[in-house]
Amino acid sequence: MNGTETHVSTHQVLTSPADGSGSGRMSQEHLIPTLQEIQERHGYLPEDALRALAAATGVSENEIYGLASFYAHFRFQPPAEHTIHVCQGTACHVRGGHQILHDFEERLSIKAGQMTSDHKFGLERVACVGCCALAPVVLVDGKVRANMKPKLVRGLLSKLGHAVSATDT
Amino acid sequence: MKPLDETYAAARERWQALEASGIPVFFVGTATCGRAAGAGETLDRLRAEVRARNLEALVVETGCLGPCSLEPLVVVHKPNAPRICFGKVGPREAVHILERHVLGDDPCAELALGAIGAESVDGVGAFADHPMLRGQVRRVLRNCGVIDPENLDHYLARDGYRGFLRAVDIGPDAIVEAVKQAGVRGRGGAGFPTWRKWDLCRRTPADQRYLICNADEGDPGAFMDRSLIEGDPHAVLEGMLIAALALGASRGFIYCRAEYPLAIARLGVAIGQARTLGLLGDNILGSGFSFDVSIKRGAGAFVCGEETALIASIEGRRPMPQPRPPFPAVSGLWGKPTIIQNVETLANLPLILHYGADWYAELGTEHSKGTKTFSLAGKVHRTGLIEVPMGITLRQIVEDIGGGGADGKAIKAVQTGGPSGGCIPAAQLDLPADYESLVAAGSIMGSGGLIVLDEETCVVDLARYFMTFTQDESCGKCPPCRVGTRAMLYLLERIVAGDSTSDDLRRLEDLAQTVNRGSLCGLGQTAPNPVLTTLRYFPDEYRDHVEKKQCAAFVCRPLIRHHIDMERCPGCTACVKTCPAEAITGVRGEPHVINEALCSQCGSCLSVCPPTYAAVYRVSGEVTRYEERKSKAGAAGVSAQRAAAEG
Numbered sequence: 001m002n003g004t005e006t007h008v009s010t011h012q013v014l015t016s017p018a019d020g021s022g023s024g025r026m027s028q029e030h031l032i033p034t035l036q037e038i039q040e041r042h043g044y045l046p047e048d049a050l051r052a053l054a055a056a057t058g059v060s061e062n063e064i065y066g067l068a069s070f071y072a073h074f075r076f077q078p079p080a081e082h083t084i085h086v087c088q089g090t091a092c093h094v095r096g097g098h099q100i101l102h103d104f105e106e107r108l109s110i111k112a113g114q115m116t117s118d119h120k121f122g123l124e125r126v127a128c129v130g131c132c133a134l135a136p137v138v139l140v141d142g143k144v145r146a147n148m149k150p151k152l153v154r155g156l157l158s159k160l161g162h163a164v165s166a167t168d169t
Numbered sequence: 170m171k172p173l174d175e176t177y178a179a180a181r182e183r184w185q186a187l188e189a190s191g192i193p194v195f196f197v198g199t200a201t202c203g204r205a206a207g208a209g210e211t212l213d214r215l216r217a218e219v220r221a222r223n224l225e226a227l228v229v230e231t232g233c234l235g236p237c238s239l240e241p242l243v244v245v246h247k248p249n250a251p252r253i254c255f256g257k258v259g260p261r262e263a264v265h266i267l268e269r270h271v272l273g274d275d276p277c278a279e280l281a282l283g284a285i286g287a288e289s290v291d292g293v294g295a296f297a298d299h300p301m302l303r304g305q306v307r308r309v310l311r312n313c314g315v316i317d318p319e320n321l322d323h324y325l326a327r328d329g330y331r332g333f334l335r336a337v338d339i340g341p342d343a344i345v346e347a348v349k350q351a352g353v354r355g356r357g358g359a360g361f362p363t364w365r366k367w368d369l370c371r372r373t374p375a376d377q378r379y380l381i382c383n384a385d386e387g388d389p390g391a392f393m394d395r396s397l398i399e400g401d402p403h404a405v406l407e408g409m410l411i412a413a414l415a416l417g418a419s420r421g422f423i424y425c426r427a428e429y430p431l432a433i434a435r436l437g438v439a440i441g442q443a444r445t446l447g448l449l450g451d452n453i454l455g456s457g458f459s460f461d462v463s464i465k466r467g468a469g470a471f472v473c474g475e476e477t478a479l480i481a482s483i484e485g486r487r488p489m490p491q492p493r494p495p496f497p498a499v500s501g502l503w504g505k506p507t508i509i510q511n512v513e514t515l516a517n518l519p520l521i522l523h524y525g526a527d528w529y530a531e532l533g534t535e536h537s538k539g540t541k542t543f544s545l546a547g548k549v550h551r552t553g554l555i556e557v558p559m560g561i562t563l564r565q566i567v568e569d570i571g572g573g574g575a576d577g578k579a580i581k582a583v584q585t586g587g588p589s590g591g592c593i594p595a596a597q598l599d600l601p602a603d604y605e606s607l608v609a610a611g612s613i614m615g616s617g618g619l620i621v622l623d624e625e626t627c628v629v630d631l632a633r634y635f636m637t638f639t640q641d642e643s644c645g646k647c648p649p650c651r652v653g654t655r656a657m658l659y660l661l662e663r664i665v666a667g668d669s670t671s672d673d674l675r676r677l678e679d680l681a682q683t684v685n686r687g688s689l690c691g692l693g694q695t696a697p698n699p700v701l702t703t704l705r706y707f708p709d710e711y712r713d714h715v716e717k718k719q720c721a722a723f724v725c726r727p728l729i730r731h732h733i734d735m736e737r738c739p740g741c742t743a744c745v746k747t748c749p750a751e752a753i754t755g756v757r758g759e760p761h762v763i764n765e766a767l768c769s770q771c772g773s774c775l776s777v778c779p780p781t782y783a784a785v786y787r788v789s790g791e792v793t794r795y796e797e798r799k800s801k802a803g804a805a806g807v808s809a810q811r812a813a814a815e816g
Contacts, residue, residue: 027485028484028485028486029483029484029485030485031485032465032466032468032482032485033465033466035468036427036466036468066487067485067486067487070470070487070488070644071468071469071470072468072469072470073427073468073469074468088389088638089389089390090389090390090546090547090584090587090618090620090631090634090635091389091390091546091547091552091620092389093389093631093634094547094548094620094622094626094631095547095548098634099771099772102769102771103749103771103773106749106750106769106771107749126428127387127389127469127471127638127642128387128388128389128390128391128428129201129428130201130386130391130392130395130428130429131201131202131205131392132390132391132392132544132546132547132552132618132620133202133237133238133240133392133544133545133546133552133553133554134202134205134206134237134238134240134552135546135547135552137205144201144204144205145205146202146205146206149776150771150772150773150776151747151773151776151777
């Protein structure tokens, strides 16, 4: 969308004195924080923003994509209206987290990492959110739901506006 | 040096005013786990009630006291009465406590976990005697759940930053000597003696040195560092100041995983407060020592726990580990000598400096000194964050503090060290929790994740689970890890799917050795540990999967078949309605039937079949399992007994 605005902001970030390297010029050190800033604003990394970042840093688009795609947090498509992260930590796993993920997949008819065709629900795995003592947990739009149970999956989804009959077949 | 006497005096005065407050104070634990359990709603309700009733009372947010399974936790200070800690305080319970205890004279014993700093009050025992607290020694976690982590006065009043002031007095050489005498070893996993790493860094000539706090707690199943930062962020900063002074580092970074937004926010507040007070910045308190800290947010890559990968990530590069030597202590961030310490290691330093190395080393074993925090989770009755002296047995941790298996089930094994660690079978629970003993058993201490497994955990599935994780997180640089973990995962997937041959177990073991010996960094070198320890301690379970296509824990779906017992099924339609695959047919009042061709073995039917019927049963290999049938009165009786035992 507003590539210019992104450009200005990345430019500002990148021209602030580089930390540590002491050179004072645009520094590679700022790449990840800038990508995080872009994603916070847009919900993902739009192509034109990455192009603007490449222009501002002199780092190739290829290399920036290589950097961003290494990390689990960066996404290259707009997120769904609601994102459900199912925790796959060890405690969640032994307390049935995989079952919860499976149930979400069945109810939404998508696999983890995908979103529903109406862009309403996105389903993601997360390695661990550190709420192991209350396992299994899911994050619904960033908010932790503790002590999740398979039988709560349907209710949780319908509360978010998921039409039960449409995808249950 | 500029003395802080006045600051301390003012902080102590304010803290004591709160300690001996003439008006009621509610301390609500609002760390991430507390919030997940609903502490936010409790907090809002308490504030609203206090306002609506025009009460003179304070509501203070604190970090995590530890017993997470009893969250939300609220400690209530009532003037002229011992403080009482209450558990599972939802909004309704909060109002109940407000009305009955604070405004009345009923201590609400049924909700109380214990009285703090007192023997007992009106039927409420001492909090220190609560089974989850007895046996713990909370040194590193001394402030967690006690102070407001965003209030520097609280930290100062409890001797905060006195360790650093002492460090400034004695100077770098004496700091290193104290750390050496204390015998502190890295809490991040490997247990390398901290002083030796520092020594190497100090002996390397450089115009600039860096200190990095590794808060990228990537082990799934571990949350010690998150809780510590959320509950007591200044302790980490003070530890960094001490380390930086010893090392001659003028810049520090805290690399914190992005999944911990609250920890990052609280660190930000703490850094701002420390700067305002002159504890961070140029010429700190006039001592001539300058040091400042910035936070780097991770972006979701487990390999960043590896030192050279973490450095690459801060520099803005793909986090691929480098061969060592050179060690980061010699050539690290931007080629300068760099020390990376784990959160908990750093939080130990103020204690060593303030109370002395001898005091510190009183606890622990010959080679593992001090205390260790563990995140106790999985199939254990009481879950939470604990701190115990090094060297107490795993049995003391999981049985005494954890209260044994969840739902009274027998413990099968304990997993320590996350994806780099291993499973220690129940028969070896008398093993002391120290660095050497856990390594001898094939596992590692790790950063402190401690996951309890019971008979319903399949160790083969768990090994596959960890291999899925490491395979996914392998950075791809070296083939033994990139290809080896994939090949190991492939074999494990065949085994849990019932497609394996007897040769696969030997292949798996061979590959494990290759990946361990050939990988570049710790991620690959330790990735086979979960497989090797389960092969070592549970060979029969692997063989049952391979030869009998049997998963006795009823976890590996392809090896399970669900059936409905015609004699037990009254035809209530609960399973028909819930089956996501629509594989169950039947009308009300007649026994239902599962269509095997449609069934995905998800177990939904089993979970909804009323325990009074327990009509759904499972078969795997030679094992058939029926759920226990409970009469309505019987079931209620059991939970009442449990409630009474909780007392």
